[in-house]
Amino acid sequence: MTPRRRRMTLVALIVLGVGAATAFALTAFQDNLLYFYSPSDVTAGKAPKDRVFRVGGMVPEGSFTRAEGSLEAHFALTDYAHEVKVSYTGVLPDLFREGQGVIARGRMGPDGVFIAEEVLAKHDENYMPPEVADALKKQHQKPPADGPLPTT
Amino acid sequence: MAAELGHFALILAFCLTLPQAFFGLMGAHWRRPHWIALANRAVAGQWVFTLFSFACLSYVFYHNDFSVLYVAQNSNSELPTFYRFAAVWGAHEGSLLLWMLVQATWALGVAAFSGNMPQQMTSRVIGVLGVISAGFALFILLTSNPFLRLWPAAPDGRDLNPLLQDPALAIHPPMLYIGYVGFSVPFAFAVAAMLEGKLDSLWARWVRPWATVAWMFLTCGIALGSWWAYYELGWGGWWFWDPVENASFMPWLIGTALIHSLAVTEKRGLFKSWTLLLSITAFSLSLLGTFLVRSGVIESVHAFASDPGRGLFILAFLCVCVGGALGLYAWRAPLFRSNAGFAPVSRESFLLFNNILLVAATVVILIGTTYPMFMDAFGLDKVSVGPPYFEAMFLVPMLPMVFLLAPGMHAAWKKASFESIKKTLGVLLVVALVLALAVSVGAYGWNSVMTIVGLTAAFWVAGASLVDPINRWRNGHSLPASIIGMSVAHFGLALFIIGATTVESYKKETDLSLKPGQTTEHAGFEFTMTKLEDVAGPNYQAVQSEVVITRNGKQVAVVHPQKRVYRVQKNAMTEAGIDAHWHRDLFVAMGEPLGGDAWSLRLQYKPMVRFIWFGAAIMALGGLIAICDRRYRKRVTVDESAAAAAGAKTA
Numbered sequence: 082m083t084p085r086r087r088r089m090t091l092v093a094l095i096v097l098g099v100g101a102a103t104a105f106a107l108t109a110f111q112d113n114l115l116y117f118y119s120p121s122d123v124t125a126g127k128a129p130k131d132r133v134f135r136v137g138g139m140v141p142e143g144s145f146t147r148a149e150g151s152l153e154a155h156f157a158l159t160d161y162a163h164e165v166k167v168s169y170t171g172v173l174p175d176l177f178r179e180g181q182g183v184i185a186r187g188r189m190g191p192d193g194v195f196i197a198e199e200v201l202a203k204h205d206e207n208y209m210p211p212e213v214a215d216a217l218k219k220q221h222q223k224p225p226a227d228g229p230l231p232t233t
Numbered sequence: 234m235a236a237e238l239g240h241f242a243l244i245l246a247f248c249l250t251l252p253q254a255f256f257g258l259m260g261a262h263w264r265r266p267h268w269i270a271l272a273n274r275a276v277a278g279q280w281v282f283t284l285f286s287f288a289c290l291s292y293v294f295y296h297n298d299f300s301v302l303y304v305a306q307n308s309n310s311e312l313p314t315f316y317r318f319a320a321v322w323g324a325h326e327g328s329l330l331l332w333m334l335v336q337a338t339w340a341l342g343v344a345a346f347s348g349n350m351p352q353q354m355t356s357r358v359i360g361v362l363g364v365i366s367a368g369f370a371l372f373i374l375l376t377s378n379p380f381l382r383l384w385p386a387a388p389d390g391r392d393l394n395p396l397l398q399d400p401a402l403a404i405h406p407p408m409l410y411i412g413y414v415g416f417s418v419p420f421a422f423a424v425a426a427m428l429e430g431k432l433d434s435l436w437a438r439w440v441r442p443w444a445t446v447a448w449m450f451l452t453c454g455i456a457l458g459s460w461w462a463y464y465e466l467g468w469g470g471w472w473f474w475d476p477v478e479n480a481s482f483m484p485w486l487i488g489t490a491l492i493h494s495l496a497v498t499e500k501r502g503l504f505k506s507w508t509l510l511l512s513i514t515a516f517s518l519s520l521l522g523t524f525l526v527r528s529g530v531i532e533s534v535h536a537f538a539s540d541p542g543r544g545l546f547i548l549a550f551l552c553v554c555v556g557g558a559l560g561l562y563a564w565r566a567p568l569f570r571s572n573a574g575f576a577p578v579s580r581e582s583f584l585l586f587n588n589i590l591l592v593a594a595t596v597v598i599l600i601g602t603t604y605p606m607f608m609d610a611f612g613l614d615k616v617s618v619g620p621p622y623f624e625a626m627f628l629v630p631m632l633p634m635v636f637l638l639a640p641g642m643h644a645a646w647k648k649a650s651f652e653s654i655k656k657t658l659g660v661l662l663v664v665a666l667v668l669a670l671a672v673s674v675g676a677y678g679w680n681s682v683m684t685i686v687g688l689t690a691a692f693w694v695a696g697a698s699l700v701d702p703i704n705r706w707r708n709g710h711s712l713p714a715s716i717i718g719m720s721v722a723h724f725g726l727a728l729f730i731i732g733a734t735t736v737e738s739y740k741k742e743t744d745l746s747l748k749p750g751q752t753t754e755h756a757g758f759e760f761t762m763t764k765l766e767d768v769a770g771p772n773y774q775a776v777q778s779e780v781v782i783t784r785n786g787k788q789v790a791v792v793h794p795q796k797r798v799y800r801v802q803k804n805a806m807t808e809a810g811i812d813a814h815w816h817r818d819l820f821v822a823m824g825e826p827l828g829g830d831a832w833s834l835r836l837q838y839k840p841m842v843r844f845i846w847f848g849a850a851i852m853a854l855g856g857l858i859a860i861c862d863r864r865y866r867k868r869v870t871v872d873e874s875a876a877a878a879a880g881a882k883t884a
Binding site: 084087091095099102105106109110112113114115116117135147149150151152170171172173175176 | 468574577589593597600601604614615616617618619621622625626629630744745746748796804805806807822824825827828829831833834835
């Protein structure tokens with residue numbers, strides 16, 4: 082092989098490798114994109130039935146229930162227009178409480194209850210997930226005055 | 234008073250960055266030794282004033298001066314003294330002042346340890362560093378001044394975020410910043426070389442120690458952050474592919490590529506423009522990381538209260554620095570053509586692949602991290618990219634890289650034959666495979682092919698990295714520090730892979746509810762909650778449980794996980810109880826009260842998890858050994874410099 086041809090082979094190999102990697106990346110990417118929906122979207126049936134997605138909103142006061150000694154918790158998420166019921170089994174994050182903005186990742190159950198695999202609340206009492214803040218804004222309703230405000 | 238002095242010193246420091254930049258760059262351009270000397274003085278002055286300013290901020294924290302807004306926001310009279318100092322960089326304003334101090338210290342370092350470089354080169358580097366310092370000083374003064382007064386003064390402060398009240402996190406930001414900012418030095422060297430229009434092996438030799446030191450600190454910083462997340466965020470993961478973690482990991486990957494590419498540039502005078510590009514990219518990604526964290530574009534545990542004005546400033550600064558450097562690159566890169574060749578199988582090829590694969594890994598992470606932001610910016614769907622994407626995609630370039638590492642370490646420059654080493658490497662590969670099978674199938678049980686592949690790669694690299702030092706030592710050859718450093722760093726990588734593979738394959742975790750007196754079984758251990766009590770810390774109240782861990786009736790450990798509530802911010806915090814052992818961690822974290830006396834608990838069994846951070850520490854140690862090499866300290870004479878330049882041309 083002449084040096085030139087050798088170099089071209091090398092370049093071809095690299096292009097091939099990068100191409101294959103890109104193709105693989107794009108598929109992996111599509112499979113692992115998590116879409117975010119507001120409770121209104123979910124109630125309107127916009128959320129997918131068969132794949133994992135995220136839903137975020139405020140946990141309304143008085144919606145949290147748990148049987149004594151059980152790990153299974155039930156609560157609702159609201160954007161002050163619609164509510165979604167959520168069930169979660171496991172340890173909730175430290176800052177989870179009523180009146181807080183949280184994001185839940187999981188899928189819709191057959192009975193219209195969102196089954197969360199993971200619940201996220203942030204380590205800041207004033208924090209509201211930006212998606213939640215946006216979803217609330219879209220509903221033209223401000224959170225109550227004593228509720229969490231986006232940090233300044 | 235201290236706050237005003239600090240503010241004033243900061244303004245003076247800013248004023249001194251301007252002559253540093255101007256006299257440094259123009260003094261070299263017009264060849265005026267006086268100007269160059271002046272730039273050096275400006276560096277010293279800037280460092281003194283920045284240090285003074287930083288000391289003033291520490292002083293007001295120490296004295297709980299809540300008439301300073303930043304102190305009132307981030308400290309409290311009950312905060313233990315140690316954390317009052319750590320609180321200095323506990324939020325945005327102070328951490329930028331730390332950044333500036335680190336930047337000034339690096340410039341001082343360049344000025345002090347550049348005796349073996351031509352004055353012009355040093356001067357240009359200092360000039361470029363001056364420009365960067367000026368940008369950051371201006372940023373602090375205009376948008377994020379930590380010395381602003383609060384009137385009327387607050388009676389007490391709002392306290393440091395409880396998450397940050399931790400020894401590892403107190404030193405994590407300085408380490409990370411020394412690394413981030415450290416990449417400004419190779420960046421400045423790259424710009425200086427392009428301004429000068431000359432780049433030879435000697436240049437690479439000057440840059441190498443700086444790049445290695447920056448890389449070393451970044452390694453430590455990232456490892457500390459990961460360790461902290463493991464025990465303090467409470468849930469036992471060691472890497473979350475959180476945007477901010479990614480932001481620090483991308484410069485690390487590019488920095489690693491840069492270190493390897495510099496080796497080729499030094500030894501063979503090749504990859505010149507590539508090295509320049511990597512130098513520029515490493516620092517650009519550091520700046521991008523800062524932009525991502527500060528601007529509030531992304532949300533994560535690290536994102537401090539953010540402000541779009543700040544993000545805009547950093548973005549503009551990023552454009553000036555990166556745009557300027559890339560423009561210069563486009564203009565000057567054609568000057569740095571090298572016409573040396575190398576065979577397809579040679580150390581150069583292996584290092585080329587190392588670089589391509591590291592850059593590919595960076596691209597993978599960059600896409601995953603920024604894609605949601607672009608989607609959001611264009612008003613499309615709100616999405617996030619989950620950890621499975623990163624976990625799968627990161628391995629695609631990294632796995633071949635690790636397998637190429639073992640032969641690559643032993644490949645000769647120009648053309649490698651492997652005649653002498655083929656057998657050793659083959660034997661090592663077989664031994665590695667046997668060991669991997671013994672560990673995975675034998676000790677822990679079958680998991681997946683990937684577990685065996687990962688462990689084989691790790692054992693092979695570990696073995697191969699020891700071959701060269703042992704051979705040299707046995708044959709009585711010299712063993713330069715750079716060779717030891719390389720071997721140690723690669724050995725550290727192997728340890729890291731062993732840890733990461735094992736813990737990801739064999740970790741066991743469960744959430745359950747437990748009452749005092751109850752026992753549960755997990756991963757072959759029995760966990761008994763014996764006590765539940767209230768304890769008080771200096772600035773928090775906590776519920777503490779005592780969990781006795783036994784195995785086959787024999788006591789293994791007693792851990793005391795806590796659920797703390799800090800008095801000022803009222804945040805609940807999980808303090809995990811960890812029984813650490815070299816080959817496994819037992820991890821107990823308290824969730825929440827479930828009514829009655831029952832608590833939800835998370836129990837985890839983490840085999841080999843310590844190897845992850847230990848491996849990273851060994852990698853950093855390798856860097857430290859490598860920079861001790863004699864040739865970096867040698868003063869270069871005029872003859873030698875000419876010879877090296879000629880050598881690089883003909884080789």
